[in-house]
Each structure stands twice: as structure tokens, then as C-alpha cells.
Amino acid sequence: MNIIKKFLLIIILALVILFLQGGILKPLLPNILMPNLFLIIVIYLSFYETNVLGLIFSFVLGLLYDISTSTLLGPYAASFVTIYTLFAIFSGRIFIDTTISLIIITAISSIICDIIYMILIFTFLPDKNNISFEILLGSISTAIISPIMIYILKKYYPIKNR
Amino acid sequence: MKLTYSKRIQISLCSLILFLSSIILLHHTSKDKTLIEYSYNVLYEVLYPFQNISNNIVNFFNNTIDKYIYLVNLKEENKSLKFKIARLEKRNLKLHEEKYENRKLKRLLKIKRKVNYAQIGAEIIGYNPSKWGQSIIINRGKIDNIKVGDPVISHEGVVGQVINVSPNTSKVLILIDRTSAIDVFLQQSRARGVIIGGGNELCQLKYILKNNDTKIGDKVLTSGLDGIFPKGLLVGHVADLSPIPSGLFDTIKVMPIVDFTKLEFVTVLKLK
Known part of the structure; x- marks a missing residue:
């Protein structure tokens, strides 16, 4: 698949996810359990598209997520870039080929992503206990969905074996 | 796939540049909202038709479910609503009286009308x-x-x-x-x-x-x-x-x- 095709595929996928998360999942799920499907794509890219292109895709995904969720541009872009780099550098040493390992990796990355986002967005939080609870529950729901998402990505965004 | 040393350096450097770009964007958009306004315009004009369709579908299902579920308690609800209407009509009458009285008093005091x-x-x-x-x-x-x-x-x-x-x-x-x-x-x-x-x-x-x-x-x-x-x-x-x-x-x-x-x-x- 050439770069333009890959880029278009990522953009279409991002729009579908935005529509799915904002139009269907948000009214159905409690806010605290809202998964971050964008993050799963970033994790996939960090393991299967380990080059500058994957990094740029992660940055673009972050920007798209920022536009639709935040009043500022950048917090998710920075979080996704950090997550991508972290996993891309250690991709050779981390095993994600089983469902359990994938769920654990996604949960950890979701927690890291939310912490970076929080650091960048807020300087003072009114209720820190509540926030940590939200981070934890959100990461679990994202992690549970990750095997299905990765399966879909492997099917429609095929990249050479790790 | 294990990354080579040069590729690792390449990714780290690019990552640093993109991370700094994000911080600059964050700093810029916290002061000037033009960029996020423009981005929002583009993104949501693309998503608008799909959101409209999905909203209609979700509403259709919700309404259908609601119609069937609420039909069960309709008689009870009707009775309680009639009672509520009677009570509210009484209250409404009283409030109308108070409204006219209030208007008169305001005129007396020459209080400026609400925007x-x-x-x-x-x-x-x-x-x-x-x-x-x-x-x-x-x-x-x-x-x-x-x-x-x-x-x-x-x-x-x-x-x-x-x-x-x-x-x-x-x-x-x-x-x-x-x-x-x-x-x-x-x-x-x-x-x-x-x-x-x-x-x-x-x-x-x-x-x-x-x-x-x-x-x-x-x-x-x-x-x-x-x-x-x-x-x-x-x-x-x-x-x-x-x-x-x-x-x-x-x-x-x-x-x-x-x-x-x-x-x-x-x-x-x-x-x-």
C-alpha cells in the first residue's frame, strides 16, 4: 500500500471512529467507560508501522481527536506522539500477539495517555480521586475493545509481519 | 520487528519535533481560537450529514421502544397528569395575577425591562x-x-x-x-x-x-x-x-x- 492510500485509509478510519464514538457510543455508554478508539490505532501503528510515517499518522490522529473533543489543539496530539514513540522504540521487546498481552498494553498506554493529557490541559483539578478513577475505568474499556480493533486494522490496514 | 539504532534515533528526533509542535499549538490555541475554529469548521462539515443520519436512526429506535414501553403505564400516567394539570392551572392563575401586579409595581418604580x-x-x-x-x-x-x-x-x-x-x-x-x-x-x-x-x-x-x-x-x-x-x-x-x-x-x-x-x-x- 502506498503512502497516499495509507493516509486516506487512516483519515477515513478516524472519521468513522469519530462518528461511532460521538454519535453512537457516547449516548449509550456512561461517560466514565468511554473507550478511546483512536489510541488503539496509535498502538497498532507503533507496533506495525514503526517508521516516521507511523509517527506522523499518530500526530494527525491526535490533532483530529483534539479538534473534536477539546477546546485546544495539541494535548491529544502530544499524548499520541509520546505513546507511539514509547511503544515503537520498544516494539521489538514487547509481545502483543496474544489477546491478554494486547489488553494489558492498551490499558497501560491508556493510563499514560490520560495522564499526559491531564498534565497538558489542567493545572489544578478539583477532584483528583475522581479523576484517577475515571482514568482507570476508561483504560479498562479501551483495553477490552482493543483486540477487536486490532483484528479489524490487521484486515484493512495490512502491514508486513513483525 | 527490532528497530535499528539509526531508525530509533530518527523516530525519537521526529517525535521530539512533533511533541514540541503540539505544545506550540496548545500555547497558540489557548490564546487565539481562530485555528481551532477553522479546523472545527472543516471537520464537522464533513461529519454533519453522517451525524444527521445516525441521529435520525437512533431517534427512530428510541421512539419505537419508548412507544411500546410507555404504553403499559399510560392509564396510570394519564390519571396523575390530569391531577397535575388541575393543580398547575390553579397555580397558573395565581401566578398570572402576581405577574400583572408585578408589572404594575415595576412601572411604578420605573425599573428598566429585561433585555x-x-x-x-x-x-x-x-x-x-x-x-x-x-x-x-x-x-x-x-x-x-x-x-x-x-x-x-x-x-x-x-x-x-x-x-x-x-x-x-x-x-x-x-x-x-x-x-x-x-x-x-x-x-x-x-x-x-x-x-x-x-x-x-x-x-x-x-x-x-x-x-x-x-x-x-x-x-x-x-x-x-x-x-x-x-x-x-x-x-x-x-x-x-x-x-x-x-x-x-x-x-x-x-x-x-x-x-x-x-x-x-x-x-x-x-x-x-
Whole structure:
């Protein structure tokens, strides 16, 4: 698949996810359990598209997520870039080929992503206990969905074996 | 796939550049909203037709389910509603009398009439996909003369304010968002404060001085002093009081009057 095709595929996928998360999942799920499907794509890219292109895709995904969720541009872009780099550098040493390992990796990355986002967005939080609870529950729901998402990505965004 | 040393350096350097770019963007958009406005315009104009279709489908299913489920209790509900109407008619009559009396007294005192607002009805077609942000997308935009900062209400009370506008849609920051703040007062004690979103169903009422005789259930209304919301709109009621021995202010938790999980239609207020 050439770069333009890959880029278009990522953009279409991002729009579908935005529509799915904002139009269907948000009214159905409690806010605290809202998964971050964008993050799963970033994790996939960090393991299967380990080059500058994957990094740029992660940055673009972050920007798209920022536009639709935040009043500022950048917090998710920075979080996704950090997550991508972290996993891309250690991709050779981390095993994600089983469902359990994938769920654990996604949960950890979701927690890291939310912490970076929080650091960048807020300087003072009114209720820190509540926030940590939200981070934890959100990461679990994202992690549970990750095997299905990765399966879909492997099917429609095929990249050479790790 | 194990990365080579040079590839690792390449990714790390690019990552650093992109991370710094994000910080610069963050810094820039915190001061100037033009860039995020423009980006929102492009993104939501692409998503608008799909959101509209999905909204219609979700509404169709919800309405069908509602019709069948609520049909079961219809007789009981009808009886209680008739009783309620009779009670409200009585109250309405009394309020009408008081209204005329109030008008006369105001005329006597020569109090300036309240500023009039035009109302634009809108339907919710999308939500903020993230768990952190609390905003909704409505199907009215620049074409309908909606502008950033316009107040949004429902038949129950305050919903929030417009933060982004595209030609056909607008993003509304709802009052439970952590970045939302509205100037309010307590109806009973008339004490003024600022209501700040808590990220969940409860909001925090700040800067209410201690010893204000605040009680659970007291109504919280907009003060009109923020220059966005007209005075006297119902925001919520006091749900919890946590007295702190030290300090000047009380910590009050407020339950918004609007149930955001069931909200379907809103009204955007425009100064006439």
C-alpha cells in the first residue's frame, strides 16, 4: 500500500471512529467507560508501522481527536506522539500477539495517555480521586475493545509481519 | 520487528519535533481560537450529514421502544397528569395575577425591562467522543446566525454555551464540563458565586461566603453578570454541603436541573 492510500485509509478510519464514538457510543455508554478508539490505532501503528510515517499518522490522529473533543489543539496530539514513540522504540521487546498481552498494553498506554493529557490541559483539578478513577475505568474499556480493533486494522490496514 | 539504532534515533528526533509542535499549538490555541475554529469548521462539515443520519436512526429506535414501553403505564400516567394539570392551572392563575401586579409595581418604580432574547430551536446530533470533554453538537450553525458565546438552554434550564460554530453545526460546552464556569446566585440567600463543572453529573459552586444559610435543595439561578446568560435562568439545586472549618468560602455541590443524558432538543438564545 502506498503512502497516499495509507493516509486516506487512516483519515477515513478516524472519521468513522469519530462518528461511532460521538454519535453512537457516547449516548449509550456512561461517560466514565468511554473507550478511546483512536489510541488503539496509535498502538497498532507503533507496533506495525514503526517508521516516521507511523509517527506522523499518530500526530494527525491526535490533532483530529483534539479538534473534536477539546477546546485546544495539541494535548491529544502530544499524548499520541509520546505513546507511539514509547511503544515503537520498544516494539521489538514487547509481545502483543496474544489477546491478554494486547489488553494489558492498551490499558497501560491508556493510563499514560490520560495522564499526559491531564498534565497538558489542567493545572489544578478539583477532584483528583475522581479523576484517577475515571482514568482507570476508561483504560479498562479501551483495553477490552482493543483486540477487536486490532483484528479489524490487521484486515484493512495490512502491514508486513513483525 | 527490532528497530535499528539509526531508525530509533530518527523516530525519537521526529517525535521530539512533533511533541514540541503540539505544545506550540496548545500555547497558540489557548490564546487565539481562530485555528481551532477553522479546523472545527472543516471537520464537522464533513461529519454533519453522517451525524444527521445516525441521529435520525437512533431517534427512530428510541421512539419505537419508548412507544411500546410507555404504553403499559399510560392509564396510570394519564390519571396523575390530569391531577397535575388541575393543580398547575390553579397555580397558573395565581401566578398570572402576581405577574400583572408585578408589572404594575415595576412601572411604578420605573425599573428598566429585561433585555429580550430571540430563541432558535436546535436538535442534538452528536456528542464529544472523549470521556474528558462534555460538549454536544447541535444542528444549527453560522447559517442560522449562531455565534461563539451564545447561551444555550432547554425547557428545564441552562445547558451551556456555544464554543465552536461551523456553517451547519455548533459545538456547545455543557455546564458539567470541567472548563465551564457560569456566574450564579442562590435563590434563597441571594449569595453570588461561580458554578464550575465537575466532569460528572455534579457541579461545584464556588466563592459562596460561609454562614449564608444555604440549605440542600436551594435553587441556583444565573446572575446575568457574566454577560452571557440572562438573569434568572434555573441552573440546578444544591445537592451537598461540605463545610470546611477553615477558609472564607463553602464548598457546595450542585445537581444541574437538566438531565444531559436525556437531552434531545435545546434552544439557543440570541440578543434581539
